Each structure stands twice: as C-alpha cells, then as structure tokens.
Amino acid sequence: MKRKLIAAIGVAGMVFGMAACGSDDDSGDGKKAGAEGYAGQTLTVWTMSGSNPPGWTKTVTDEFEKKTKAKLKIEVQEWNGIQQKVTTALSESNPPDVLEIGNTQTPAYAKTGGLAELADVKKEIGGDWPDSINAPSVFEGKQYALPWYFGNRVVMYNKKVFKDAGITETPKTRADLFKAFDAIKKKGDAEPIYLPGQNWYFFDGLLVGQGVEPVKKEGDKYVSNLSDPKVAAAMDVYKQYQSYSKAPKDKDEATPQQAEVFAKGKTGAIIAMGYEAGTAIKANPKLEKDIGFFTIPGETADKPEGVFLGGSNFAVAAGSKKQDLAKEFLKIALSEANDGALVKEAGWTPKSEAMQKFAVGQPAAEAAGPAAAKSGGTTPLIPEWAPVENPPNPIKSYMTLVLQGKSSADAAKKVEGELNKRLSQQQ
Structure with a gap:
C-alpha cells in the first residue's frame, strides 16, 4: 500500500520457537501451548483502514477464537503517520503482536530487527506464491513477513x-x-x-x-x-x-x-x-x-x-511475547479459504494461479490476474x-x-x- 519513510530503529528481537499442538512447551507468558493452551490471552493485530472487510474479519475472528480459545483484538490504523507509529511500537516492550505493513516496507523494518522470522509458518501454510508476490516479504534470504493481499492496476x-x-x-x-x-x-x-x-x-x-x-x-x-x-x-x-x-x-x-x-x-x-x-x-x-x-x-x-504489485504483508513483531499465538493467527488468516474470501469480498488480485478461481465474478480481479502472473513487479x-x-x-x-x-x-x-x-x- 503506501510506502513512506521508515526511520531506523534498534529492537532487541525475542523470537520464540513454534510450539507443537498439544505439547507442554511454555507459550511465552506462562500459558501452555496447544489446543486450549491460549485461553485467556488476547492477540493484538494492527490492520490499516480499509484493509480488513467485515465478512473476512468475522470469519477469521470466529475461527481464531474457536481454535485457540484466545481473544482477537484488531486495531485499525490510518496510513497518515503510520511509519512513525509502527517504528515507535516496534521499539517498545509491548508492541502489537501482528502488524500489517506495506509490502515494500518489509526490508526497512527487517533490517532494523523489528520483525520475527516466519519461514516456519510459510512452510506450514504451503503458500505457493510466485516470487513476485513473496519477494517483498524476504530480506537477505530470510522470511520476515507473509503476503496478505495485493492488487495491480x-x-x-x-x-x-x-x-x-x-x-x-x-x-x-x-x-x-x-x-x-x-x-x-x-x-x-x-x-x-x-x-x-x-x-x-x-x-x-x-x-x-x-x-x-x-x-x-x-x-x-x-x-x-x-x-x-x-x-x-x-x-x-x-x-x-x-x-x-x-x-x-x-x-x-x-x-x-x-x-x-x-x-x-x-x-x-x-x-x-x-x-x-x-x-x-x-x-x-x-x-x-x-x-x-x-x-x-x-x-x-x-x-x-x-x-506494480502493491499490497500489504502480515508481520510479527520481534518483541511480541505471543509469538506462537501470532503464528496461529497467520495460519488461519492466510488459509486458502480465507485468502479466497478476501479476493471475493474486496476484489484483490489472487496471489497464485490456484487462487484465480476466487476471482470469478470479480471483473477487476479477473482483469488484474493475467498481468500479475506474467508481468508483475515492485519498487x-x-x-x-x-x-x-x-x-x-x-x-x-x-x-x-x-x-x-x-x-x-x-x-x-x-x-x-x-x-x-x-x-x-x-x-
């Protein structure tokens, strides 16, 4: 989406390993990970104004809260002044757990240490995104975000x-x-x-x-x-x-x-x-x-x-104390079904050939798909x-x-x- 100046920040990243479902590993705040293990927790997610339509939001919230027994708190932000707000948030001891960031912003945030690595989540999701879609989520060969949605002209x-x-x-x-x-x-x-x-x-x-x-x-x-x-x-x-x-x-x-x-x-x-x-x-x-x-x-x-493939990624704050819970959210939010629902509801471009079926009946998305697949790129x-x-x-x-x-x-x-x-x- 909007790509603006991101000031350098120094963040001491605390990245927690992903706990297997049903294990006795500690989730980072004294709760046991796995089914029922997140009960009582609240995951804070920052999205930008206009990004999360109501149907998608309700479905993802219901699935997340049913699966984890935790609460999902989505806080909508405005683009104006967001770079400084995110910069400040990532430098604090209690940042939002998951953040939407403009796809071409990822390298600047990743360079400062503000984002957690997400290669394990990408592997588990099985995202078959083309390089043109996934590349903005990668910095120096490491996966620091996951593509959420994008569109092209x-x-x-x-x-x-x-x-x-x-x-x-x-x-x-x-x-x-x-x-x-x-x-x-x-x-x-x-x-x-x-x-x-x-x-x-x-x-x-x-x-x-x-x-x-x-x-x-x-x-x-x-x-x-x-x-x-x-x-x-x-x-x-x-x-x-x-x-x-x-x-x-x-x-x-x-x-x-x-x-x-x-x-x-x-x-x-x-x-x-x-x-x-x-x-x-x-x-x-x-x-x-x-x-x-x-x-x-x-x-x-x-x-x-x-x-130009403009859009947004989801990233996890390196300083979040709920790394595992954040990853559970990403697995739900970026499932094929919920990605498809976002295409249908908001008209965004499908992220892969397999997702093209969700664009049927969305004339703008149908028109955008061929160029995205064959001729897309970024700044x-x-x-x-x-x-x-x-x-x-x-x-x-x-x-x-x-x-x-x-x-x-x-x-x-x-x-x-x-x-x-x-x-x-x-x-």
Whole structure:
C-alpha cells in the first residue's frame, strides 16, 4: 500500500520457537501451548483502514477464537503517520503482536530487527506464491513477513464511450489500445484517457515491463538509474498515453481523484485499481452499468504490460511475547479459504494461479490476474528505497519535466541529486 519513510530503529528481537499442538512447551507468558493452551490471552493485530472487510474479519475472528480459545483484538490504523507509529511500537516492550505493513516496507523494518522470522509458518501454510508476490516479504534470504493481499492496476473503461466510438473488441496490444484512443478522440465526445503526469505506480509498471529499476548499485551504495535508456523507453510509453489526456502534467491520480473525474461520464478510461470503481459509482450511481475492466495490454498480445504489485504483508513483531499465538493467527488468516474470501469480498488480485478461481465474478480481479502472473513487479526491495517516495517524490518530478518538454536525459540530471540524497538517507 503506501510506502513512506521508515526511520531506523534498534529492537532487541525475542523470537520464540513454534510450539507443537498439544505439547507442554511454555507459550511465552506462562500459558501452555496447544489446543486450549491460549485461553485467556488476547492477540493484538494492527490492520490499516480499509484493509480488513467485515465478512473476512468475522470469519477469521470466529475461527481464531474457536481454535485457540484466545481473544482477537484488531486495531485499525490510518496510513497518515503510520511509519512513525509502527517504528515507535516496534521499539517498545509491548508492541502489537501482528502488524500489517506495506509490502515494500518489509526490508526497512527487517533490517532494523523489528520483525520475527516466519519461514516456519510459510512452510506450514504451503503458500505457493510466485516470487513476485513473496519477494517483498524476504530480506537477505530470510522470511520476515507473509503476503496478505495485493492488487495491480488495470484499464477501467466506460463501455458506452468505447461503443459510441465504434470500438467493439477489447484491445489486446498497446497499439490496439492507442487505436481505440484515436477513435474516441476522433468522435470528440470524451477524453480518451484521464492520465495525470505523475501516476508514479503506472510508470513503475512500465519500468517493470522494460526490465529496469529506477536505481542501481554502485560499490556499496544505491544511486539513480534514471539515465538508463530503458527508463527513457518506459517514459516514452507513458508520454504516448499522456498525449491522449488533458490531465495536468504536474499532478498525480489523487489530485483530483481520478475516479471522480471518470464518474462524470466524459472519460474513456483510466489506469486504476479495481476499488476505484466504487468511488466512481458513489459519485455517479448511474454509471455502474457502463464500467468495465481489462488487463493493461503490452507490446504483444501474449504478454500484458508490466504492473506494480502493491499490497500489504502480515508481520510479527520481534518483541511480541505471543509469538506462537501470532503464528496461529497467520495460519488461519492466510488459509486458502480465507485468502479466497478476501479476493471475493474486496476484489484483490489472487496471489497464485490456484487462487484465480476466487476471482470469478470479480471483473477487476479477473482483469488484474493475467498481468500479475506474467508481468508483475515492485519498487526496489531495499531498505534505502523508503525515503524516495516521500513527497515531493523526485521520480514524479522527473516525469513532469519530460512531459513538459525536457529530454529524458536532462530531466534525469535535474533530479538525480535529490534522488541520490534520499537513497543515502541524508535528508
């Protein structure tokens, strides 16, 4: 989800071994582990606002409390200011036991010692997640979190606008999509696509598609890689998309909310997360029947466009005194049945091919799945990345400069000083 600056912390990690069901091992606070062994305990779980829908929450809570005889206390947090709140919590003697953290935040927290290792839980769950899904949970070869949910962007389009422009088939390639935009533009009744100049996560997907990262390692440090020709190639694709839009070149998709722009009915498409349909429908209920989704097409029909896989992991605080109970929660929360229920209820992207069956009837999730499986990736999975996306994100500035007429090389030179400063965490 949101990836913001995470200050370094020093945490003395106390990791308890997982007790076998029915054993006489102590659970960490004087209670015996196993069935009935957690009675009287309370497990505290931090989730972020909007992450745990009511149906999923009730099912998981009921299963957990029935199995363990312990209580589950879910405390919902707001994203604003969460990095400092988590940092502080992990440094205290009584942190929350389980925490939701943005998937690309994991390396920064793991580096400081704030998270417990979870390889044993992953093995027991049998998570067959692709590397692109599991990689953000791993730091220096060790499993410090487990993927909870994720989503990637799709084309959310207005069926009526496409039909009125004579578009009868879903675009299968990038060229097909641009032809559709040309047809909408020629018709003259709607903006082909609303795409502001700083939709950074769409651009990151284009970088993934080009097989390049915005940073590179030189010696023992990371520095800007924006001068790489593949970065320029990704920006050229973004520039083609943006040429069909009247959106501001110096704003992102939240200023204003692009779904609310789409809701006016005069936009052919936006590059969106599935949940943005709800925002549009709330603003204009009459639009519901006209909203459709399809996978962002790539250069060829056999490979969708690269996409950024944004989402959240579950992690266990290294300082938690209820390590075993926390792991019992994870086994329940991340079971195939409950993962599937989350896909159905919230529309998140299935985490594996086996989970795709749960996306049936969820148009956004069905559209997101192919790109996630074939073309998904993330931002650089390094602790040094965390400061980069703090506003004003220098890569967003790079994008605006190119769209305003600067060459990719000149724009890169303009921002690389700030990008390098952030990568060295010398803000």
